[in-house]
Amino acid sequence: METPNISVAILTNNLHHAARDKKCCLDLNIKNVIVSDELDDLLDPIKEDAVQVVLIDAAVKGMDGASCLRALRRATRSKLLPVIMVTTESGLQNVVKAIAAGCNGYVIRPYSMTTLERHLQMALETTSVDEVEVEQLQTAQELVQQGRFDEALQEFSEIVEEENESTVWFNKGMDYLHRQKYGKAIVAFNKALALNAMYAEAYQGMAHAYKGKGDDANYRAYLDKSAEILALQDRLAELKELFAEILQANPDAVNPYNSLGIDLRKRGDYPGALHAYTQALTLTPKDENLHYNIAKACIFAKDYDRAIYHLEQAASLRDPFPEATKLLAKLRAKQYDGLAQAPQTTAADAGQAALAMDV
Numbered sequence: 001m002e003t004p005n006i007s008v009a010i011l012t013n014n015l016h017h018a019a020r021d022k023k024c025c026l027d028l029n030i031k032n033v034i035v036s037d038e039l040d041d042l043l044d045p046i047k048e049d050a051v052q053v054v055l056i057d058a059a060v061k062g063m064d065g066a067s068c069l070r071a072l073r074r075a076t077r078s079k080l081l082p083v084i085m086v087t088t089e090s091g092l093q094n095v096v097k098a099i100a101a102g103c104n105g106y107v108i109r110p111y112s113m114t115t116l117e118r119h120l121q122m123a124l125e126t127t128s129v130d131e132v133e134v135e136q137l138q139t140a141q142e143l144v145q146q147g148r149f150d151e152a153l154q155e156f157s158e159i160v161e162e163e164n165e166s167t168v169w170f171n172k173g174m175d176y177l178h179r180q181k182y183g184k185a186i187v188a189f190n191k192a193l194a195l196n197a198m199y200a201e202a203y204q205g206m207a208h209a210y211k212g213k214g215d216d217a218n219y220r221a222y223l224d225k226s227a228e229i230l231a232l233q234d235r236l237a238e239l240k241e242l243f244a245e246i247l248q249a250n251p252d253a254v255n256p257y258n259s260l261g262i263d264l265r266k267r268g269d270y271p272g273a274l275h276a277y278t279q280a281l282t283l284t285p286k287d288e289n290l291h292y293n294i295a296k297a298c299i300f301a302k303d304y305d306r307a308i309y310h311l312e313q314a315a316s317l318r319d320p321f322p323e324a325t326k327l328l329a330k331l332r333a334k335q336y337d338g339l340a341q342a343p344q345t346t347a348a349d350a351g352q353a354a355l356a357m358d359v
Helices: 015-027 040-047 065-075 092-101 113-126 131-145 149-160 166-178 182-212 216-249 256-266 270-283 288-300 304-317 322-332
Strands: 007-011 032-036 053-056 083-087 105-108
Touching: 007 015, 007 040, 015 032, 015 113, 032 040, 053 065, 053 113, 065 083, 065 092, 083 092, 083 113, 092 105, 092 182, 092 216, 105 113, 105 182, 113 182, 131 149, 131 182, 149 182, 166 182, 166 216, 166 256, 166 270, 182 216, 216 256, 216 270, 256 270, 256 288, 270 288, 288 304, 288 322, 304 322
Parallel strands: 007 032, 007 053, 053 083, 083 105
Antiparallel strands: none
C-alpha cells in the first residue's frame, strides 16, 4: 500500500485492539499512528490536518463506536475525513448504524493485514476526487493567490461546468443499502460526498476570484452557491441516517423509500419527500398508495398539476379509491384551501400488500 505522508488515528478503549491496530498500520508503512481512548484528544490534530484517516473501535471512552463517529462528524463537519470502523460487531444492524453515522469503511475483527489494507485504500480513494480535477482545483486556487483572477475563473468554470453527480451516487448508495450490499453502499456514499465537497470548494474559489476583481455581486452569488452545496451535503447525510433507521426498524420493508417520503413530508421537506417517492416508484410503480402519497406531497408543494396526474394514476390502479377521487375532484375544481388537511385513512383499508398511505 502506498501511504506517503499518511497519519492514522486509532480510537479505542481496548489496549489489545490498540496494539494490534497500531502494529498493522506501521507494518503497512504508515508514517505516523496516534492512539487514544477519547475523541476530544484527537479533535485538534484532525482539524489541523495532522490526521488523514481515523480507525474507530466498537467502544471508546464514554460512548460506543457509532456514537463516537457521529460526534466526530459533528465536530469536523467541514472535513471530508476517511473514517473506518474496526470492530467485533458483525451484525447487519451494526453495519447499517455505522453507515448512517458516516463511516467510510467497515472492518470486522479479527482481520487480516490484506483486509485492513484494502479498506484503507478504498476509503482514501473513494473520498477523494479525480486527480486531474484535484490538480485543476489547486491550480485555480494558486492563480487566485497570484492575482490572476480571470485565469482562475476559467479553471474553476471547467470544474463546475460538468454535472454534479453527487445525488446520482447518493441514490446508488441508498439502493445498495436497501439491498444489503453494504460495501458498495459505502463506496457510493463516499463518492457522493467527495463530488459535492469538490463543487463547494470550486464555487468558493470562484467567489474569491470575483472578490479580487472587485465584483461584489458575483462574490456574494458564488459564496451562496458554495453554501447551498454544503447545505446539500448535510441534507444528504440526514437522509441517509433517516433511511438507515427505517431499514433498521424493518429490514424486510418492500419499499423503504415510501416510508422515507412519508417521514420527510411530515417534517415539511416536500422536495425531499418527492425525491424519495420518485425513488420508490422504481421499486413499486403500480402501487396506488404510492401515487396517492406523491400527490399529497405535490399538494403541500403547491404543484397541483403533478398532483392531479398521480391521483389519476392512483384511481386507475384501485377502484374504488374514494380518498383519491375526492382530492382529484377538489383539484380539478381548483378548491385548494384546506387540501393539505384533508382526512386520510390507513394502509389497512387498502389491503395488506399495499404500501402505507401518507396520513
